[in-house]
Structure formats: C-alpha cells, structure tokens
Amino acid sequence: MNRKTWLIGGGAVLAVSVACLGTAFVVATPPADDPGAGQSAPTATAQVKRQKLVVSDRQSGTLGYAGEYHVTGNRPGVLTGLPPVGQVITQGKAVFHLDGRPVPLWHGDTPFWRPLEPGVEAGVDVRELEQNLKDLGYFRGAVDRKFTDATAAAIKNWQKALGLEETGKVEPGSVVVLPTDIRVTAVTGVPGAAAQGKILDASGTGRVVTVKMPVSKQSEAVAGSEVDITLLDGTHTPGTITSVGTVAREPDPNGGNPASGHEPTVDVQVTPKNPDAVGKLDGAPVTVAFTSEQKDNVLTVPVGALLATPEGGYAVETVDGRLLPVELGLFANSLVEVSGAGIHEGMAVKAVGS
Structure with a gap:
C-alpha cells in the first residue's frame, strides 16, 4: 500500500491523498524558510490513556512570609538590645532588651x-x-x-x-504577646533610646505566595484547592489556596500582576505544601497555575495523534493503519480528550512527536 499520512501541527496546511482510501486529509507543512522543510515528521506511537485533564491559568505572584505584626514598647526604660532584620524569634526568646533585661515573645491573641x-x-x-x-x-x-x-x-x-x-x-509590657513565632522585617527602635512607641515590625515564619488575581478570574481561586507554584529557578512545588480576598482593589501601576492589566484585583494567598522547597527569599516573583477548567476520567491522546478530515472532522490512525473518527473535547498540556467508536483505553495510535 502506497500511503502517506500527514499529521496536524502548526503552519500552513496542504491536502494530500491516501491512495488506498481515496480520502484527503488536512496536514501541516513547515514554512518555506524552515531548514527542515521537505523532511517528513518522525512518527511514533502513543497510547490512548484515561486520565484527568486540567487547563491551567498562570498568574504572577510574590513569595513572602505570612502575617504582619508591629511590636511597640509601653514601659519606662532604655532599649539596650535589638534583633537584626531577618532574625527569627521563637516562643520564650527575647524580642528586645529593656534596661539590660530580656522582653521575651509569648504566644497568644490577647496582650x-x-x-x-x-x-x-x-x-x-x-x-x-x-x-x-x-x-x-x-x-x-x-x-x-x-x-x-x-x-x-x-x-x-x-x-x-x-x-x-x-x-x-x-x-503589662514585660512580654510581647503575638499569635506566632516571628521574623523581624524592620527595626525602628534605637539602642539607648526610650522604649516607647514602635520598636520593630515582623512577619510570621510561614511561607505564603500572594497573587493579585483579576476579579474576572476570581472564580478560579477556591480556598482549599491545589495549585502549582513555579519558582525563579524553574522548579515546581505544590501549594494550597488558603484565602481569597473579598475586596477588589485597583491595580498597582508600579507592580502587582501584569496579567490583570487595568482590571481590579483581589488578593489570593497560597501556602506552599513544602515550605523548605521555596527557600528563604522574601519578595521573590513566582508563577501560580490555577485550574480554569478540568475534566476527570476521560480518554486522551497527544495532539500530534490527530488527523483532520476535509469534512471538518478528526481521526486517529491505529498502528495497523485503521482510521477511526473521533470527537474532540478539552485540550490541555499537549493532550486532547477524544471519544468515538472503537476508541478505548490502552490502544496504540500513531502520533508525531510522541
């Protein structure tokens, strides 16, 4: 059988015949200036798989630390010791020193x-x-x-x-009462000065990613849902949406999420499942992939397995040369949902780039 199979890809299209079937298929051909023009795309095989397909919407976020706290002094005396920025202070350890004596951190909600x-x-x-x-x-x-x-x-x-x-x-004032351990973010007190007013600012020690989510996509952010976080070095780590803001704010012209454009945003907070995986950087840009559409338990093939028919439909080719028409569903991550007579899990089909 003299037969040529052309598979869908990017670029211009060309109709060719399949000798034994007398049927034309629409195929992709490379641009004229493509150095690979004239060469046949390598064909391999792929399995029809039953799996979950997820379409992701990627949004810019900022990696930081959860919580914001302000430590103030209200007792007479002189500041004799202050922590450096970045120091982590745990329960029972000194937040600062007053008249040479430690003022420790205690946990609680009520000063x-x-x-x-x-x-x-x-x-x-x-x-x-x-x-x-x-x-x-x-x-x-x-x-x-x-x-x-x-x-x-x-x-x-x-x-x-x-x-x-x-x-x-x-x-009162002999201990600093805060809900959690803290990480010092700014020191405003001065050694030798009176211990009155604000002494330092701090965050919690838990890692969090904040995303300025466009309000038109707020429905993608559901508290408790899992997301994928891409770090600066390209590594991926899972996270969980822990809170979704309810107050829309105008976009920050000097920063924020570029994807929001001029659209108001809400704050979405994501907690990494493995805090150690995100390192210790504060304010680092990351990318968060939210689920915009999902289908469970569907049959899928690589997009490179599709053949387009002149009637506007699609087919896949089995390894023994049979052409099976398919209906297409969701596309995600170079995969496509397929269904049709004769299509079943585990069957092998021809595909480009598989």
Whole structure:
C-alpha cells in the first residue's frame, strides 16, 4: 500500500491523498524558510490513556512570609538590645532588651493589659499566661482562667531562669504577646533610646505566595484547592489556596500582576505544601497555575495523534493503519480528550512527536 499520512501541527496546511482510501486529509507543512522543510515528521506511537485533564491559568505572584505584626514598647526604660532584620524569634526568646533585661515573645491573641498576680480576677489573659508557662516547661498544672499559688510559683521559676527579679507576677509590657513565632522585617527602635512607641515590625515564619488575581478570574481561586507554584529557578512545588480576598482593589501601576492589566484585583494567598522547597527569599516573583477548567476520567491522546478530515472532522490512525473518527473535547498540556467508536483505553495510535 502506497500511503502517506500527514499529521496536524502548526503552519500552513496542504491536502494530500491516501491512495488506498481515496480520502484527503488536512496536514501541516513547515514554512518555506524552515531548514527542515521537505523532511517528513518522525512518527511514533502513543497510547490512548484515561486520565484527568486540567487547563491551567498562570498568574504572577510574590513569595513572602505570612502575617504582619508591629511590636511597640509601653514601659519606662532604655532599649539596650535589638534583633537584626531577618532574625527569627521563637516562643520564650527575647524580642528586645529593656534596661539590660530580656522582653521575651509569648504566644497568644490577647496582650496583657493588667498585672497578673495573686488575687487577680479570672480571665483569658490568665489562661494565656499559664499556657505559655506550660509550653516553656514551668507550669505543670491544668491550664485554666484562675491565678493560683501554682501559677505564681511557675512565674518565679521562669523569672529565675531569665535572671529577672522573682516577683511571682507579670506586668503589662514585660512580654510581647503575638499569635506566632516571628521574623523581624524592620527595626525602628534605637539602642539607648526610650522604649516607647514602635520598636520593630515582623512577619510570621510561614511561607505564603500572594497573587493579585483579576476579579474576572476570581472564580478560579477556591480556598482549599491545589495549585502549582513555579519558582525563579524553574522548579515546581505544590501549594494550597488558603484565602481569597473579598475586596477588589485597583491595580498597582508600579507592580502587582501584569496579567490583570487595568482590571481590579483581589488578593489570593497560597501556602506552599513544602515550605523548605521555596527557600528563604522574601519578595521573590513566582508563577501560580490555577485550574480554569478540568475534566476527570476521560480518554486522551497527544495532539500530534490527530488527523483532520476535509469534512471538518478528526481521526486517529491505529498502528495497523485503521482510521477511526473521533470527537474532540478539552485540550490541555499537549493532550486532547477524544471519544468515538472503537476508541478505548490502552490502544496504540500513531502520533508525531510522541
């Protein structure tokens, strides 16, 4: 059988005949100035596979750290020690030094507003106090809202370990209460100056990617959905959408997401599943691939397996030379969804570039 098969690609098209069938197929031919012009495209085989097809919409994002915190001072005294920018401060470690004494970081949502000492009324701040003392290994009782003798004893043990006066009470401003460990982003306090007003700014230590998502594509961002993050070096790492903003903002003319153009955007935050994979850069540009369309459990072939018929339809060629008409569905990542009589999972078809 004298037969030539031409497969779809890019460029101009040409109709040729298949001798044994008397049928013409539309095929791609390279441009005249293509150095490979006149050469036949190499044909290989590919399997019809049943899989999920995903169409991705790629948006620009910025890699950073989650959270934004401002540390202020409200006690008399002189700043005698400040951390450098970039330092990570964990629970129990000094955020700064006041009059030569450490002011440590404690975890919680409620800053201390009153002295916590014997006789104080029960409250959420007492529970927060006891939880921190327990986390740091000084309190062994059940954490509750009541200040007891065991609470006072635990405070004294903690004070002794830090070289502080063993008073058995905690004054407002003697600790910095924040929800999480922090990473210092800016220092505004000055050693030797009064410890009043803002001392430093910080972020959390968790990694996050922020995307300025055009509002017309906001539906692609669904909290809890998985996305693919492409880093500066071209490596990929998975992430999860953790929050989708509800307030639209005008695009930043000096930055943001170029894909948004002049369209308002919402902030979408993505948490990398493997924080170590994204490194320690802050403010680095990345690309995030959101799912714009998806089909599950469909039969697929490489796009290079398609033959276009003169009637406007498509077919695939089996390895034994049979031409099977197919209906096309979703295109994604050089694959296409196909269906039709005789098409089944695992069958082999001819394809260009497979």
